């Protein structure tokens with residue numbers, strides 16, 4: 001016997017059947033509506049990019065272990081995009097002189113990373129990216145991005161207490177590296193990456209990595225205190241650290257508190273973000289549900305990425321939010337509504353040829369009026385056609401028999417109430433308008 005081909009999708013990726021596609025469409029429409037309400041405009045770009053754009057500043061873990069890279073037929077080293085930030089920066093750089101500033105862009109790309117699939121982690125995900133370039137006041141730009149990041153979950157009707165926004169500053173961490181740990185600048189990015197992994201790996205593994213990176217036991221002790229003791233650590237080391245970055249963070253928290261986000265925003269030193277391009281404020285939004293306590297999405301300020309593409313530099317801040325973690329959050333908090341198919345009308349038909357043709361004529365007329373109409377293909381008895389409309393949750397069924405046609409009458413059934421009426425043909429549009437509006 002010939003072996004059948006597998007029907008499941010590639011590991012770590014998903015097929016979207018109509019019910020899943022409806023949920024995805026709903027999620028994306030809430031995302032788009034929210035970012036557009038802040039004046040962000042949508043962009044897109046190719047799925048394949050030259051690998052070089054990730055080599056400099058994307059996280060080391062992505063580049064060395066997760067990227068889907070290959071050589072094209074012309075010998076170019078390319079990859080499927082694992083994130084959008086280098087692409088967005090490339091696009092801004094290409095038109096840096098002509099784009100009116102500030103630049104507010106968003107995108108919803110599908111991204112690929114060779115991950116070990118698990119809860120909230122897949123190999124393909126869709127990611128909302130919102131990025132703000134070239135603001136004359138960087139503090140206000142940070143405020144806006146953080147506000148937008150929170151407004152998204154609020155737009156999905158998340159209640160206070162269901163999530164928190166944890167804030168940190170890359171320069172505060174660098175300050176700790178420099179002044180307290182006294183490790184050389186070139187080691188900062190690798191040390192930051194190890195700290196970023198702390199929650200995801202075992203204590204032994206974490207300590208081994210720090211040790212391999214050249215940190216002594218004393219240095220490891222200090223860095224652990226920095227992460228575990230939060231504000232107390234900052235207070236204890238106040239005289240040794242620059243106050244600039246903590247003051248910046250507390251100014252952000254106080255500004256956002258005045259805007260009504262005080263319930264959500266907290267300083268949290270364990271937020272590192274594993275990408276080398278972050279240069280300032282960094283943040284992650286965490287689900288606070290006991291069954292799903294995890295990072296949902298995050299971002300930060302990345303002022304130097306544009307200069308990798310352009311002679312000019314431009315300040316930038318943004319975040320990325322994945323559909324997988326968002327879905328986990330929404331389902332854990334029971335925030336996903338039942339989303340019905342969009343089709344509004346089912347035009348049924350009797351078995352006579354003439355009736356079948358008439359069903360097509362009626363359907364075409366209704367479509368011209370803007371309705372979403374499915375036409376019965378007429379092979380089955382009427383009862384079955386009603387059943388089909390019911391299974392598909394189509395709210396209105398219309399049918400016209402030959403006798404009715406002669407008398408300019410038409411039958412309309414409201415599938416929710418079960419009410420069936422024979423009405424004048426010319427009344428049908430009024431009936432539908434009343435029903436749907």
Ligand code: HAM
Nearest residue numbers: 083085121122125296297298299318319320322324325
């Ligand atoms: P990231 O933290 O790598 O940042 O990804 C952002 C979000 O995308 C994650 O918090 C998560 O929601 C989702 N995500 C990432 N990888 C996966 C995966 N394998 N499976 C499911 N969801 C995933 C970035 O990508 C930055 N480029 C974000 C950014 C934009 N920073 C500034 N602008």
